[in-house]
Every structure is written in structure tokens, then in C-alpha cells.
Amino acid sequence: MEIRKITEVLDAKVICGEEYLDRGIECGFASDLMSDVLTLDSEHLVLITGLANMQVVRTAEMADISCVLFVRDKTATPEMINIASENNMVLLECRYSMFKTIGMLHDAGLQPVY
Secondary structure: OEHHHHHHHHOOEEEEOHHHOOOEOOEEEEOOOHHHHOOOOOOOEEEEEOOOOHHHHHHHHHOOOOEEEEOOOOOOOHHHHHHHHHOOOEEEEOOOOHHHHHHHHHHOOOEEOO
């Protein structure tokens, strides 16, 4: 699934990385615990989280995650956007709960990490 399709399914707002919307995403992982994210060994995934702070972007950077989706109307700070842009990441925001977001993406064909 391309990141572009994720934005369409969720009517998500692209915060940065619009030039990378054609990147392929193979699976999704939802967590607010960044320590859990660091245990992943998957490429081409979208991190779905309700945690909106620098730790998320730094964790995504360390885990080679190129797309982060913030749920529940959480917004990225300018500092988060700057770091994400420097690392060629896509940041998305959507209004849905994490539960609804995951369901919608699964129905659209996105697979879980495990």
C-alpha cells in the first residue's frame, strides 16, 4: 500500500514529506510505547501513535521508520517536523481513534507487523 492510499483512506493531513507519498508500506504497527517500537525488525511500515513528542520522531529515525501517523487529532510540533524533514520522513495526522484507524487501514489491506 502506498502512503498516498493511507492518506485517502483516513482523510489524513500530510504534515511533511509530501514528495514521498508514493513510498510503499507493507505493514502497520500501533503503539504509544516507543520501547516496543525499537523491538521491531520490519521495513516499510507505518507507525501509528497517539504520542506526539520528539521521542516519536527520534525513535522512528533510529528504527528506520519513514512514516508516522498521529491519531486522535494529535499534532506535530515545528521541531518534530524539522527533524522528520531532515530524515525524509512522512508525518501524517488524522482525527480518528487508534482503534478506528487500525480497523480502517486493515480493511483497506494493510497487514500487521505480527
